[in-house]
Amino acid sequence: MSALHAVFGQPISHSRSPAIHAAFGQAEGIALQYRTIETGVDSFPAALQAFFEEGGRGANVTLPLKEAAFALCGSHGTAARRAGAVNTLVWQQDHWHGENTDGSGLVRDLTSRHGLDLRGCRVLLLGAGGAARGVAPALLDAGITELVVANRTPARADTLVDALGEPGRAVSAYWEALNEQGDFEIIINATSAARSDTPPPKLSLGLVNSRTSAVDLNYGAAAVPFLSWARAAGCRKQIDGLGMLVEQAAAAFHLWHGRHPDTDPVYAQLRTQTG
Incomplete structure (x- = not known):
């Protein structure tokens, strides 16, 4: 059964994260589902809980939710703690662990x-x-x-x-x-x-x-x-910020799956599409 992941933000329809993680998963032979979830700060806790109840155990967070995500985490990595902001969520036993790979x-x-x-x-x-x-x-x-x-x-x-x-x-x-x-x-x-x-x-x-x-x-x-x-x-x-987007996504992918994918092919493909 493929793993369920998502990126939360507002707006979020423009996000390239689903395509990036799909490419990483294909290259590494890891089946995953990755979706976009649009939510504001006030509705973010409920949206994250609904995602968890569907089986979500890893997520990215973008504007304007990074500081709100920090507050929802039960533990934090060093980078997230120093930043006071979270862009990557990892479920650990009974709580969300927050990291910042930006x-x-x-x-x-x-x-x-x-x-x-x-x-x-x-x-x-x-x-x-x-x-x-x-x-x-x-x-x-x-x-x-x-x-x-x-x-x-x-x-x-x-x-x-x-x-x-x-x-x-x-x-x-x-x-x-x-x-x-x-x-x-x-x-x-x-x-x-x-x-x-x-x-x-x-x-x-x-x-x-x-x-x-x-x-x-x-x-x-x-x-x-x-x-x-x-x-x-x-x-x-x-x-x-396209290269940063790809590199922070690769770091998040590593946190979820234990593998750090090659970023150059994905960056080259996105650069061709974005200009």
């Missing part, structure tokens, strides 16, 4: 696929929600010198920085005063502004130097506005 997935994509050396880099992280929380600890672990977190609600940026526990290396900044922060080697967009009706404030060209790479954790149409700005600003590389 950060490791991003670092693996940036270093292995795109050839970036994160060591010594000054990084600007735009956003302080579940996506930003997921990647921030892994960026620090990868050896960056400084992480500046900016969010339209400054208190959320302050909360994330406090949770990271890296005074001096992780600091918050007002979005409106980013032009006072100097330039960065990496600028990461972890906001969901392109999926909403409210665009983020415009970014200064002074944030960019000759080595700057721009990374959007979104992919497809949602990544177009930020990466268009990055191209116009002269960023050396413009990278969307």
Whole structure:
């Protein structure tokens, strides 16, 4: 009997996760069912319980549910605990165990696929929600010198920085005063502004130097506005979140099935489809 898995989020119909995990399962000879389940924060606990009652024992979680998923877990992995956000659920005996594979997935994509050396880099992280929380600890672990977190609600940026526990290396900044922060080697967009009706404030060209790479954790149409700005600003590389999506999915697959699939064929196929 095939295993039952799902990805929860809102919106979720655009998700590539079912295709990714189907490809992983086929390559590894593992039969599985993987579906999308759309739910908001308020209805998420009931939706997760219904999924469990159907036989679900492993799931992914995306916007806007990563922090809510953290609260529903009876135990957490180190990455999830540091992030305060969960993107992968694993049933363990009598409770959901929460992991966060976003950060490791991003670092693996940036270093292995795109050839970036994160060591010594000054990084600007735009956003302080579940996506930003997921990647921030892994960026620090990868050896960056400084992480500046900016969010339209400054208190959320302050909360994330406090949770990271890296005074001096992780600091918050007002979005409106980013032009006072100097330039960065990496600028990461972890906001969901392109999926909403409210665009983020415009970014200064002074944030960019000759080595700057721009990374959007979104992919497809949602990544177009930020990466268009990055191209116009002269960023050396413009990278969307498709590779991170594949790498974090592979890490989740390993947690569920004990095997880490080859990600390159799946990434190549999705890149051909996405452009």
